[in-house]
Structure formats: structure tokens, C-alpha cells
Amino acid sequence: MRGALFGPVQSPAMRRGVVAVLASAALLLSAACSGDGDGGSSGRPAGSPSASGGSAPPAAPSRSAGLAPAKGSAKVVSTLTEGLKSPWGLAALPGGDLLVSSRDEGTVHRIDGESGKQTLLGSVPGVAPAGEGGLLGLAVSSTFGADQLVYAYFTTTSDNRIVRMSYDEKRPAGQQLGAPDTILRGIPKGSIHNGGRIAFGPDKMLYAGTGETGDTGLAQDKESLAGKILRMTPDGEPVHGNPEADSVVYSYG
Template sequence: MQRRSQTAVLAAASLLLAAGCSSGGEKSENGGDASSAPPRSPGASAPASPSASPSPSVAAKGSVKVTATLTTGLESPWGVAPLPGGDLLVASRDTGKIVKVAADGGKKTELGSVPGVDPGGEGGLLGIAVSSTFGADHQVYAYFTTASDNRIARMIYDEKRPAGNQLGAPDTLFKGIPKGQIHNGGRIAFGPDKMLYAGTGETGDTGLAQDKDSPAGKILRMTPDGEPAHGNPQADSVVYDYGHRNVQGLAWDGDKRLWASEFGQDTWDELNLIEPGKNYGWPEVEGKGKGDAGSAFVDPVAQWKTADASPSGIAYAKGSIWMAGLRGERLWRIPLDGKKAAADPQAFLDGEYGRLRTVVAAGDGGLWLVTSNTDGRGDPRKGDDRILHLKVS
């Protein structure tokens, strides 16, 4: 990671271009004035600046084809959780509702609302996930903002009940995650180890990211019951790592390594390889340059300049991490070679669908991509918000 005073030097030598989420300490995930973004050529596939040599097993250049629009008319969609049969659960940040979208035909069915959701700023009903044993317990997990905090709860989904009333009463598993007008994090996912992971933000209070006693500005790892998971850096804590500004993307690669996307401030957005107990530097450092900043901080694997990304959800497919960009309004592909990038990041769908919030792996090897133009920061188009199916390579 790099000190802000070294931005000009390191930018010229940067291995990877990409985009930051905001300009100024209190700016939101929108990243400031979108009019400052460089001109885009819709549909272009834009590589970042020169980086690593391609791995022989991963193509340096990929491709993306939008094969279908699964559904339209979603309101402020945020979290998405695939069900075992392929259907998708979608959370609405502002309404607190969860709907099921059929993978075959895109029919929407409202399951119900999560009680206690208090939307405002970047808060509301954010990430959702289904348990690793969903076939047996039918548990749906939600990360959401209340009047006092961010918290994680689970509910039983009973599809035999009438539409709109298919979610049981929430059972709060973990509470007390600081809330703010900005930087609430919100992504949750079950890992290959069947533990629940959550990305949090520092709410604009930058010091919380380095405070190991605070769950803000961290990645948390807990059991499905909300207890500290065995193997965490501290046995009595759910904190898995620290030093984050605002984590909204979590994904595991084919070798079960955890990756996370992160909003930067003035200089760099990041894709990080996550390891337990490590310090990812915020607010002391931002972007690459660990050798200059001190060995205590972990470098990102890839970084993006402001206005090209503002990364939210990520997914792993076809040997690459795929990253949805909000302000950048594009989908980034980062081909992997083990723990590093195999080639330069490559951009797709540049400006074609507006802000992109969430991307998840589809059962057929492709991706589901969710737009985010009805969240108060985008420019809604007819049919927004929508879910697209992508064929990727």
C-alpha cells in the first residue's frame, strides 16, 4: 500500500489502473462527481496499464456476452443469494424486502420484509446469504442497518406460506457493528469452511479500521450461530483481519483463497487477497507501496484509479475474479495466477448498463450481474434495476 504523499510517483509506476470510490474523506460509494470520470467507449474492453505476464493456464484476454435479461423492475437491489435450485434471492436496500427471482423466466415472488431495517445513506438491507445446509434448515441470513447499528440476523424461509409472508421472525446473531451515513460494508457469504464472513466499513470514522476491538473496517468470520469461529486470530473475537475502509465484495477462488474488494478514498480502489490477522492499511496507507509504508501493511493484488471502479460485489469464475463497478459503471475481470494477477485487469460493459452493484457465479459457469441505478445515485433507465445473465471466458 502507498502513502498519499507518494501518489504521483507511484501512479506513474503503477502496475494496474483502476478506480477509486470517492474523493475526500466523507464522500460516499458514488465517488464524487461522476462528470469527472474519463470518457468511455460503450462496449469497449479496456485493459489497465501493463502488469504481470499472463499465466499459461489463464487467458490474458477474456470475453463477456450478455445472453439474457433475467428480470427488470427491481428497486434498489443490493445483496443476492443463489438458492440450491438456481433461483435467486434479492435484497432491496431501501424497502427492506427480499424477493425470489426464478432462474427460469425471471418471475419475481416477494418473500417478505426484514423487520427493523432503517435505510438511509448507504445503509439499509444489504447483504444476504443462505446457509451451507439450506436444504435441511432453510435459513436465510441478512446484514442490515437498524436505528442503532448494523447487524446480522437469520430467518427461516418457508415457501409453503403465502407470498409476502414466507420469512420467519429474525434471530439476531451478531449486533453492534457501527453504522454511519456512509461506509456500512454489508456483504456476507458462507465460505468453503461453512463459516459466515462479513465485510464491514469504518462509517467514516477512519480510526475504527485499526481498532482491533471494533468490528468496523474489518472482515468478520463467525460460526453460523454468530460466535467466533475456530482458527480466528483471536479465539474470543470474530475479527478475521483489519485495516479496511469499506468492504463490499467477498469471493473464494478455486483453491479456497478469500478475495475482497475495497473502496479507496482519493487515490486507489483495491482487490485484496485476504489472510487472517493481516493489516490492510487503512487509513495509514492506500494502494500499493508496502515497501515504502512499512512491512506491517499488505499490498493489494490489483488497484484502480478514482472514477474507474468504486467496487462492490465480486465473484470467481473461469479462473478470474469479476468485480462490479458502481461509479465506474463497468465489470472488471482480474485473471488470477495463484495469489497474484495473471495479467492486466480488463473492463467490459463500460457504461452500457450504468452502475453495477452485485455479481454472482451462475450454475452454468456464467455470471449473474445486478445493476444499481435506483439507489438514488444512478440515472435510472427504462426497466431498471435489472439482472443480466453473462457468458464469460
């Protein structure tokens, strides 16, 4: 993914659809192989049931028999932007522009959806890049028009965590991100397989795919947040309908 960010972008509507599909697929895959702030849930998969509750979880996909494998190959139709350093996370803003995280630099850029112009939003404090860790996934709040919040998953010196930051595009470039508010901490970190994809689902809950850090046993350990798909409220609390009422763990592998 170094150099050109991505290829076949024809329109904002199409681009948002592609980004949504890619984010959803990556979220599920990262659970299997994949700064400090105040507050936030603890690293154990337990906590208080969400006060807001949330809707029932989406139905688990069924296994379909007899499906033929996909054929064909990807083709880059055009390059929107290039020259980004260690681009990793990708999230679409409501108007069609894109946010991109730099894993190793700990920065977030906004990419104009038509011209490809890059604008530096700022750096995320507390990021400790090493190996496959650093500033990883990004997600735009499902109510961005009202709260202007951007979520990020990143590696610190002690763990992986999820934070949210206010975004004010009226501020000077490089100073548009507010201080991180940690909503979930204590996700195990490692030199490999940190996971990191995050996305809001149709139920407006936040989903995160975490890695097993190279220790495959953690994926089966129900007391660990590693190697899991997590489902939480926008505040980082467990959602009504999760397998365990006091846990953000939605699925383990």
C-alpha cells in the same frame, strides 16, 4: 444495478458459479471500502469461543508477482428480470433460483432462475434505510436443505447487524420469512461505507465484510467491528482458528 438485475445467465450451474465468485470478491472488497431482535453477540469483537469450533481457517492468499492486468469488457447477454427497487444483496438457492434484497424497501424477493418471475418473500423488520445503509447482504445457509435459513445483514437505527430467518415457501407470498433472530449486533453504522456482504465459505463458516463508516481509523481499531472481515459460526460465535480466540474478527484493514 437498478433495472436489470444481471446479464449473462446461461444455466443454473453457471449462474451459481458466477454468483459465488461475485460474492467472494465483494466480501473482500467491502471490508476496505464499504429491526431489532433478541439475542445475538455484542458489538465488541469478543465473546465466548465457539463450542462447535469449526475447521481451520483457509490459508491466506499469497501475492503473485508479474500478473498482467485483466483485459476485456463486460457484456450483457440477456436480462433475467427487471423493475426491482434498489436491489443490493444476491444469494443463490440450491435449485438455482435467486434471492435479492432491496436496500431501501427492506424486502426480499425470489427470482425464478429460468423465467425471471419475482415472488415477494416478505419484509425484514427493523431495517432503517438511510444513505448507503438499509437491507444489505443476503446468504443462504450452508445447510439450507436441513434448516431452511436465510441470513441478512442490515442497518438499524443504532447499528448494523446480522440476523437469520426461517424461509417457508409454502406460506403465502409476502409472508414466507420468519421473525429475525439476531446472531451479531453492534457493527458500527454510518451514512456511507456500511459494508454488508455476507457469504458462507468452504469451511461452512459465515464471513462478513464490514465498512468503516467513513472513519478510516476504525479499520485499524482492533476493538471495533468496523472495517473488518468477520468470520463466525452460523450462530454468530467466534471460530477456532481466528487470530483472537474470543473474537469474530478475521482480518482488519
